Amino acid sequence: MSVWDRIEIARGDITTFEVDAIVNAANSSLMGGGGVDGAIHRAAGPQLKEELKQIRKEQYPDGLPPGQAVITKGYNLPAKYVIHTVGPIWRGGTHNEDEILANAYRNSLKIASERKFETVAFPSISTGAYRFPVERAAKIALKTIADFLSQNEYPKKVIMVLYDEPTYEVYKRTYEELSREQIV
Numbered sequence: 103m104s105v106w107d108r109i110e111i112a113r114g115d116i117t118t119f120e121v122d123a124i125v126n127a128a129n130s131s132l133m134g135g136g137g138v139d140g141a142i143h144r145a146a147g148p149q150l151k152e153e154l155k156q157i158r159k160e161q162y163p164d165g166l167p168p169g170q171a172v173i174t175k176g177y178n179l180p181a182k183y184v185i186h187t188v189g190p191i192w193r194g195g196t197h198n199e200d201e202i203l204a205n206a207y208r209n210s211l212k213i214a215s216e217r218k219f220e221t222v223a224f225p226s227i228s229t230g231a232y233r234f235p236v237e238r239a240a241k242i243a244l245k246t247i248a249d250f251l252s253q254n255e256y257p258k259k260v261i262m263v264l265y266d267e268p269t270y271e272v273y274k275r276t277y278e279e280l281s282r283e284q285i286v
Contacts, residue, residue, distance in 0.1 A: 104281070104284070106281035108251050109259075109262070110262070111262050112262065113267065114263055116142070117145035119261065121181050122221050123182065125223065127139060127228065132154040132186055133154065142184060149175070157174070166187075168188045168190050168206070169202040169205030169206050181223070192233040192234045199228075207247060210224070211260075214257045220258045220259065221257060222261070224261070225262075225264070226262070226273065236268070240272050
């Protein structure tokens with residue numbers, strides 16, 4: 103089985119996926135926001151914010167740094183857990199944005215691997231309000247995921263869940279190009 107067989111591209115609402123964990127494209131405050139972050143907070147319920155307040159107080163009083171990740175319970179979500187990561191804000195590509203984005207995926211996958219999660223669903227991190235170019239983000243995301251999976255047994259399956267059709271099409275095309283080339 104190719105590492106690419108463990109990656110799936112799907113279109114939909116990440117808050118409806120029944121997986122071990124979904125990944126939240128959070129902001130550093132971890133207190134919710136717009137886009138996927140707000141949707142996850144609304145769907146999970148108020149206990150999520152309470153758990154994140156504790157994490158902020160005990161571990162990250164200045165906020166979660168971009169590229170890092172933390173885990174909480176999923177509460178009212180179909181997913182058992184939420185892995186929160188902060189992607190980079192796009193500043194023209196000259197402020198280490200590519201590496202920070204790769205780290206956001208890598209550190210989220212590391213948590214999933216350590217917990218031996220079978221399935222993890224990711225959104226397209228940083229391509230909404232943070233304006234990271236989708237084509238560039240898709241390549242970084244998929245290469246980082248494939249590289250991680252080639253070296254780790256868990257997670258068994260990673261699903262990229264894209265909310266809108268244009269983003270879905272970019273990820274689908276990028277997946278087809280990279281998997282055909284077998285880039286890992």
